[in-house]
Amino acid sequence: GTQSRLPEQATGLFPTPDGTRLLVAGEEMVHVVDLENLSASVASAAPADTNASAVAVAADSAAAPMFAGAALTLPRAQLGTLAAVAGGVLPLGAGGATVFAFAPEAGGVYLSSSVNLSAVSDLDALNTSSPAALEVALRVPRGPGAAAVRALHLCTSEVEGCGDTGEPALWAADAAGCLTATGLASGKVLGAWRWAAADAAQHSPVALAGNSSHLQLLAPCVAGHRQTVLSAPYSDLIAAGGGSEGAACGL
Numbered sequence: 001g002t003q004s005r006l007p008e009q010a011t012g013l014f015p016t017p018d019g020t021r022l023l024v025a026g027e028e029m030v031h032v033v034d035l036e037n038l039s040a041s042v043a044s045a046a047p048a049d050t051n052a053s054a055v056a057v058a059a060d061s062a063a064a065p066m067f068a069g070a071a072l073t074l075p076r077a078q079l080g081t082l083a084a085v086a087g088g089v090l091p092l093g094a095g096g097a098t099v100f101a102f103a104p105e106a107g108g109v110y111l112s113s114s115v116n117l118s119a120v121s122d123l124d125a126l127n128t129s130s131p132a133a134l135e136v137a138l139r140v141p142r143g144p145g146a147a148a149v150r151a152l153h154l155c156t157s158e159v160e161g162c163g164d165t166g167e168p169a170l171w172a173a174d175a176a177g178c179l180t181a182t183g184l185a186s187g188k189v190l191g192a193w194r195w196a197a198a199d200a201a202q203h204s205p206v207a208l209a210g211n212s213s214h215l216q217l218l219a220p221c222v223a224g225h226r227q228t229v230l231s232a233p234y235s236d237l238i239a240a241g242g243g244s245e246g247a248a249c250g251l
Contacts, residue, residue, distance in 0.1 A: 006031065012085030016118030023117060025085035029070035029131060032117055072114055073133040079104040084149060088156030090168060095119050100134060101170055103149035109140040109172060140170060140182055147176035153208035153215065155234065163234030165190060171208055171215060177201030178249035191241045192249040195219055
């Protein structure tokens with residue numbers, strides 16, 4: 001049968017480039033949400049004066065099967081418990097590939113890839129009771145003694161995106177308050193910045209997201225206070241390079 005609720009805690013959310021599907025990484029599996037089917041179900045169930053309760057009922061109804069099995073198994077056997085997962089589509093090989101980045105609680109950042117999940121036409125065939133396993137392909141270079149990463153974002157836009165770097169970039173926010181960007185083609189660290197002071201970062205939640213032009217960071221401005229959404233163009237961050245903040249992060 002199908003489920004209308006995620007059967008495990010989410011560790012990462014990322015839409016496909018065409019906006020028709022949402023990839024949801026849990027603690028064990030990667031699930032694929034059919035956003036077009038969900039939108040149609042919500043629209044058909046909601047009255048003309050659509051309100052939040054009507055949308056909630058539609059999204060929770062059996063007519064809106066958001067999660068039908070799982071598409072992939074995460075590499076927990078290799079990496080242990082994952083603190084954060086990010087993903088994006090890259091033009092690799094015929095039809096492209098979905099690239100995943102993993103940040104285990106034990107430290108480090110690792111990459112893996114699968115078929116392009118946005119290009120698979122049969123979603124029922126994609127979400128199965130026996131999903132394929134993701135295998136770790138490589139470890140992303142990080143400085144010695146780098147703190148454990150708590151949030152990830154992959155920018156996989158074309159050349160004009162990702163801060164005009166000409167390559168996809170992996171953004172990582174760690175437990176020491178450092179935000180770093182690494183080019184996935186060159187392997188170079190493109191810059192480092194402070195998202196929080198080291199002592200404050202230990203007690204502050206953080207999340208990363210973005211589109212083709214901007215990075216968004218969700219964190220409290222002051223430890224213990226409400227979270228704030230901070231947004232900046234990739235190009236501005238890359239141009240600044242981090243400066244003294246980069247030095248403070250060991251770069």
